[in-house]
Amino acid sequence: MSSRASQRLTEAASRLFQAKGLSSVGINEVVREAGVAKMSLYNNFPSKSDLAKAAYAQLSKERQQAIEALVKKVADPETAILEMFDLAGRLAARPGFRGCAFIDLAAHSAQDIGLRDLVRDHKRAIHRHFEESARRHGAVRPRQLATQLLALWDGALTDAAIEGSLEPIHAAREAAHVLLAASK
Amino acid sequence: MSSRASQRLTEAASRLFQAKGLSSVGINEVVREAGVAKMSLYNNFPSKSDLAKAAYAQLSKERQQAIEALVKKVADPETAILEMFDLAGRLAARPGFRGCAFIDLAAHSAQDIGLRDLVRDHKRAIHRHFEESARRHGAVRPRQLATQLLALWDGALTDAAIEGSLEPIHAAREAAHVLLAASK
DNA sequence: AGCAAAGTAGACAGACCAGTCTACCTAGAG
DNA sequence: CTCTAGGTAGACTGGTCTGTCTACTTTGCT
Numbered sequence: 001m002s003s004r005a006s007q008r009l010t011e012a013a014s015r016l017f018q019a020k021g022l023s024s025v026g027i028n029e030v031v032r033e034a035g036v037a038k039m040s041l042y043n044n045f046p047s048k049s050d051l052a053k054a055a056y057a058q059l060s061k062e063r064q065q066a067i068e069a070l071v072k073k074v075a076d077p078e079t080a081i082l083e084m085f086d087l088a089g090r091l092a093a094r095p096g097f098r099g100c101a102f103i104d105l106a107a108h109s110a111q112d113i114g115l116r117d118l119v120r121d122h123k124r125a126i127h128r129h130f131e132e133s134a135r136r137h138g139a140v141r142p143r144q145l146a147t148q149l150l151a152l153w154d155g156a157l158t159d160a161a162i163e164g165s166l167e168p169i170h171a172a173r174e175a176a177h178v179l180l181a182a183s184k
Numbered sequence: 185m186s187s188r189a190s191q192r193l194t195e196a197a198s199r200l201f202q203a204k205g206l207s208s209v210g211i212n213e214v215v216r217e218a219g220v221a222k223m224s225l226y227n228n229f230p231s232k233s234d235l236a237k238a239a240y241a242q243l244s245k246e247r248q249q250a251i252e253a254l255v256k257k258v259a260d261p262e263t264a265i266l267e268m269f270d271l272a273g274r275l276a277a278r279p280g281f282r283g284c285a286f287i288d289l290a291a292h293s294a295q296d297i298g299l300r301d302l303v304r305d306h307k308r309a310i311h312r313h314f315e316e317s318a319r320r321h322g323a324v325r326p327r328q329l330a331t332q333l334l335a336l337w338d339g340a341l342t343d344a345a346i347e348g349s350l351e352p353i354h355a356a357r358e359a360a361h362v363l364l365a366a367s368k
Numbered sequence: 369a370g371c372a373a374a375g376t377a378g379a380c381a382g383a384c385c386a387g388t389c390t391a392c393c394t395a396g397a398g
Numbered sequence: 399c400t401c402t403a404g405g406t407a408g409a410c411t412g413g414t415c416t417g418t419c420t421a422c423t424t425t426g427c428t
Contacts, residue, residue, distance in 0.1 A: 005375070021294055023207060027416060037376045042417065098294065103342055107291035110205055110282065120346050147343070147355040148336070155339025158287055159331070162304055171331040178366045179359055189405070210385060221406045226387065 005040040006054075013055035018101045022052055022108040022115075049112055056105060056115070060122040067129050077136035078180050081149065084129070085173035088153060092160040092169055099161035100154060126150060139183035149176055189224040190238075196220075197239035202285045206236055206292040206299075233296055240289060240299070244306040251313050261320035262364050265333065268313070269357035272337060276344040276353055283345030284338060310334060323367035333360055 012034035016025045027048055031038045045051040070087060074080040091097065098104060102119045109115035130153075131146035139145045156172035196218035200209045211232055215222045229235040254271060258264040275281065282288060286303045293299035314337075315330035323329045340356035 003374070021291060023292075024294060026414080038378085038417085039419090040375055043374075048416065099290070103287070103346075104291045106283070106342075106346055107205060107288045108207075110208060116346075123343065123346055144355050144358065147352055148359040151336055151339030151343055151352050151356045151359070152332070153339065154342050155335030155337065158290075158338050158342065159307065159335055162287075162290055162300075162307055168331055168335050171328050172335045174328065175332040175335070175359075175363055179362055182362045182366065187404070211387080212385080222387085222408085223389090224405060227404075232386065 003044060005034070005036045006044040008034040008036055009041055009044065009051060010055045010058055013051050014059050017052065017055055017105075018059070019096055019098070021098065021104050049115065052105075052109075053114055053118060056102070056118055056122075059101060060118070060125070063122070064125050064129075067126070071129060071133065077133040078177075080133050081130065081137070081176055081180065082173055085153065085156070085169060085176055088157055088160075089166055089169045089173075092157060092166055097161060100157045103154060103158060123150065123154075126153070134180075134183065137180060137183065139180070141183070145179060145183050148179055152176060152179075187228060189218070189220045190228040192218040192220055193225055193228065193235060194239045194242055197235050198243050201236065201239055201289075202243070203280055203282070205282070205288050233299065236289075236293075237298055237302060240286070240302055240306075243285060244302070244309070247306070248309050248313075251310070255313060255317065261317040262361075264317050265314065265321070265360055265364065266357055269337065269340070269353060269360055272341055272344075273350055273353045273357075276341060276350055281345060284341040287338060287342060307334065307338075310337070318364075318367065321364060321367065323364070325367070329363060329367050332363055336360060336363075 009030065013025075013030050016030060016033055027038065027041065030051070031041055041051065045054065066087065067084060070083050071080045074083060091100075102122045105115060106119045109119070127146050127150050130149045131142050134142035134145040134149070152172045152175055156168045159168035160166060193214065197209075197214050200214060200217055211222065211225065214235070215225055225235065229238065250271065251268060254267050255264045258267060275284075286306045289299060290303045293303070311330050311334050314333045315326050318326035318329040318333070336356045336359055340352045343352035344350060
């Protein structure tokens with residue numbers, strides 16, 4: 001399955017949606033960027049919303065793989081969690097960074113249930129990784145700790161975008177360190 | 185100044201933009217909700233963007249006044265900070281809550297510098313309140329603590345909206361407590 | 369070679385939206 | 399009473415967007 005055109009479309013869509021936000025990118029721009037005819041879009045996806053679903057699902061998978069690679073590489077769970085904030089820092093340092101793509105998507109998909117579910121599932125997946133590391137760290141309440149770390153992570157990415165600075169992410173990393181120390 | 189129509193417009197705009205997001209609300213809907221003619225909008229504001237600026241500036245002022253009232257009411261700075269998270273909980277418990285209106289605005293105003301500045305200024309104002317309380321609390325690094333608390337606050341509001349639950353806000357309040365204890 | 373599946377270019381329809389224009393109305397100050 | 403500033407209704411313009419249609423071409427498999 002997944003024809004050549006379909007793949008080029010999801011890649012171009014992922015790039016453009018991240019750079020400008022779902023509702024600021026038109027179909028014509030996507031097909032131009034993908035180097036593909038408009039009809040190839042509608043032969044592969046029923047609607048723009050379905051293309052977005054595919055693009056963001058792909059992005060979510062990539063992000064989760066990056067996190068899994070990181071968690072597997074690092075033995076110490078505390079280090080793994082702190083490195084997740086370093087990863088956030090790397091995302092935020094990219095030129096044109098506009099905040100977490102999934103939070104942005106949530107804002108632009110108020111009425112599209114499929115897309116909102118995708119955002120929720122993505123955040124739950126990250127929560128799961130935090131919780132697993134928190135549990136291995138020996139936290140008394142790993143679930144709550146994961147919820148706190150996720151809020152820090154999301155807030156830090158958002159504030160970094162608003163201020164155009166990496167300071168929120170560095171501060172959040174430090175806060176994660178304090179929360180981990182207090183969690184046993 | 186500020187004619188009757190202008191006031192009704194900013195109020196209606198504030199309500200609708202909070203409920204649906206800036207770009208999901210059309211001019212026609214705003215004037216209908218305000219009970220005012222479309223030309224009254226353009227006699228009072230040069231463009232939709234300027235109406236939005238007025239509406240969000242008003243909202244920012246109200247939020248800051250609520251925070252100031254709270255900080256003035258409570259003597260203990262730690263309690264004041266924790267009560268700011270209770271305030272976040274009250275916001276998130278409102279029916280139709282869609283996350284912090286200013287984070288939503290940031291997502292919908294990528295190309296409008298005036299609106300982006302407004303978001304940044306609003307977040308800086310909240311940061312200032314956190315920092316003042318952190319300083320009164322005796323924190324060693326009040327600026328960094330304020331940055332951490334703001335990230336927690338923003339992330340908690342965002343995650344509460346995504347999950348449709350108050351749990352992120354309760355967890356963030358607990359995290360704030362831990363950070364405050366560790367900050368001296 | 370031949371055929372089916374996939375892709376192409378671009379015109380087009382239909383919806384929606386910001387912002388303009390016109391002609392009329394109303395309320396309050398002098 | 400009259401004048402004026404502010405308000406009104408709604409048609410209209412120009413632009414943009416998603417999604418469709420058509421007739422044609424390429425590609426890859428057998």
